[in-house]
Amino acid sequence: MGIAIKGRGTSSHLPGRFESTVSETVDDGWTSDDSEEFAAPRLRTEVRAETARSIITRNNSPDVGFSQSVNPYRGCEHGCSYCFARPSHAYLNLSPGLDFETKLFAKTNAAQLLRKELSRPGYVPQPIALGINTDAYQPIERKLKLTRQLIEVLLEARHPFSLITKNAMVERDLDLLVPLAQQDLVSVHFSVTTLDPHLSAKLEPRAAAPHARLRAMKRLRDAGVPVGVMVAPVIPWINDSELEAVMEAARDAGANSAGYVLLRLPLEVAPLFRDWLDTHHPDRAAHVMSTINQLRGGKDYDSRFGTRMRGQGVYADLLSNRFKLARRRFGFDAQNSHWPKLDCSRFVRPAPPREDTPQGSLF
Template sequence: MDNNRPIKGRGSHSRLPGRFERTISEAVDDGWCADTTEEFAEPALRTQVHEETARSILSRNTSPDVGFNVSLNPYRGCEHGCSYCFARPSHAWLNLSPGLDFETRIFAKTNAAQRLLHTLSRPGYVPEPIALGINTDAYQPIERSRQLTRQCLQVLHDCGHPVSLITKNALIERDIDLLAAMARRNLVSVAFSVTTLDPRLSARLEPRASAPHARLRAIQRLSAAGIPVSVMVAPVIPWINDAELEAVLEAAWQAGARRAGYVLLRLPHEVAPLFRDWLAAHYPQRAAHVMSTVQQLRGGKDYDSSFGQRMRGTGVYAQLLARRFGLACRRLGYAASAGQWQALDGSHFVPPQAPRPPSAQGELF
C-alpha cells in the first residue's frame, strides 16, 4: 500500500515490519495498478479478531512515572487506530506489523474474567488499584460485542476491588451501573483521553475512537452519576493540537471532569516512522516543522525513554507547555494530577471463591 495515501478509517497506511522480523516482504507495482476494476482492486481492509486463552491476566509495572503498579488488558491491538499510539510496537512481539496489523488484527483474551477471578482468590493476595485498559483501550469497538471489559468489571465490583480506567470511547457509558455502584465506595476512577475538539483532526489522528463531542458527553454522564472523572490531554503534538490545550481543559471542566493531566507525544520504536508517514500523508507542509520541534524536546532524537522526561520532554517548549497547563488548571479549578490516579479505597476487598477444578469422580453436593 502507498504510505502517502491515507486509508479511510485507519490511522496507519502501511504494514511496517516489526523490529524482530527476519524476512520482509515488499509490494511491487507490476503495471496493473492503473486498472481499477473489481478484479484488480485492493481487498477490503477488515478487522480480524483472534481469540486467545491467557495464562495470566495482570501485568506489573516498574515505571515510576505512570501512576499505577498493576494493569489489565483484555485485548491486544486496538481498532481505534490512533496514529500516535505508544502501544503499537507490542504487536512486533507477535511477528505482526505495528502499522496496519495493530489496528486490524485484534486479539481477545476470552478467559480474562476467569483468570482475574482466579488471581484475586489466591491466598495472600493484597489488593491495589488495577489500571484497566492501559496498553490498548478496554472500550475499543469490539468490546461492544465481546464484553470482556464488562466481565472483568463485574468481578472487581463483586469483590470490592479498586480499579482505574482510561479510555477514549463513549462505550463506557454502557457500564455506568457498575461504575456508579463502585464509585459510592470509592473503588473507581475514570480518565478520558481528549486529544482535540476538532472532529476532522480527530478522524485523522484516531479514526475509530469516539468523536470529541461524544467523549465530552460521556464525561458529563459519568460525572452526573457520581463517578469521579479526569481528563488527559494526550498526546500533545507540537503544531498539530498543542494550541487546543486550554480549550480541551475548559470543555472537559464544563462537562464535569475535576482532575487533569497531559502527556507529550511519544514515538518509541516503530511509532516514529509510522507517525512520520502519517504527517506526510495529512500535513506534508508542516511535517518537517513538527518533527524538528519533537527532536528539540527529545535531545535531538525522535524519542527519549528516560523516566521523568518521556512524558514531558525537555527544553523551552516543554517548559512553556507545563506553564500553560498549570495556569489553565489553576484558573479552572482542576486538581492537576499530572497523570497520577486518584487514591482509591482497597479496604472493601473480599477475596472471591475460586471455582473448583472439575473432579474426575464427580460431585456429591
C-alpha cells in the same frame, strides 16, 4: 507519502523489528487502472481468541500513577496513528502498522484469570488500571463484553480500579460503575486529543468523536462517577494549541482531575507517525519532527523515566507551565492531576474459579 485508508490510522504494513524477511509492493505498471479487478482488498477487522496465562501486569515506573494494570485485548481497532502500544504487535510477528488495528486478540479467559489472581491468599490489593496498553472499550467490546466481565469481578471483590478510554461505550456499564463509585472504588479518565472532529477522524479514526467523549464524561459525572481528562498525546504544531480548550471543555463536562502526556514515538511508531504526517500534513511535517527531536535530545524518542512523558527543553517547559496555569484557572485539584486515590480497605477476596476449587470436579 502514503495514501490514507478511510477508517484506518495508518496505510502501512510496516514490518516488525523481529522479522527476518520483508516483502515490498512494487507497481509494475499492470495495475495502473482503477478497475475492481486490481483494487486492493478491503481491510476487515479480524478477532482471534486468546487463552492468556496471566492477566495482571505489574510495573515500577515512576512516570505512571499505578503499579498494576489489566488489558483484555491486544491490538486496538481505534487505529490511533500515534499509539505507543503498536510495537507490541511485533512480538506476534505482525505489523505494528495495519495489523495492530485489524488483527486483534481477545483474552477470552480474562475474567476467570482475574478472579484466580485476586483469590490467592497472598494477594495484596492495589488499584488496577484497566485498559492502559489498548483501550478496554474499543469497538469489539460491544459484542465480546470482556471489560464488563472484568468489572463484574472487581465489583464483587470491591477492588479499586481506574480506567482510561476514548470511547463513549463506557456509559453502557454505569450500572456497575455507580455502586463502585459510591464506595470510592473507581475513577474514569477520558483521553481527549482534540476538540476538532476532522482532526480526530485522522488521528484516531475509530474512536468516539470528541463531543461524544465529553457527553459521556458528563453523564458519568451526573451519575456520581468521578471523571477526569487526559490531554494525550500533545503533538507539537498539530493539537498543542488546544491544551487549554480541551481542559476547559472537560471541566464543563464535570472533570475534576486533569493530566497530559507528550507524544511518544517508540520503535516502529516513529516511522508510522512520520508517514501519517507526510500523508495528512506534508506542509508542516518537517517542523513537527524537528520540534519532537528537540524535545527528545535530538532523537525521535527518549525512553528515560522522568522525561519520556514530558520531554525536555524550552518547549517542554512552556507546555508544563501552560498546563499548570490552566489547571489553576479551571479549578482542577493540583493534588488530583493524575489518578485519584481509591479505597483498598474494602477488598473482599473472591471465591476462586470453580475449577480451582478442590470439590469442583465432583459437580
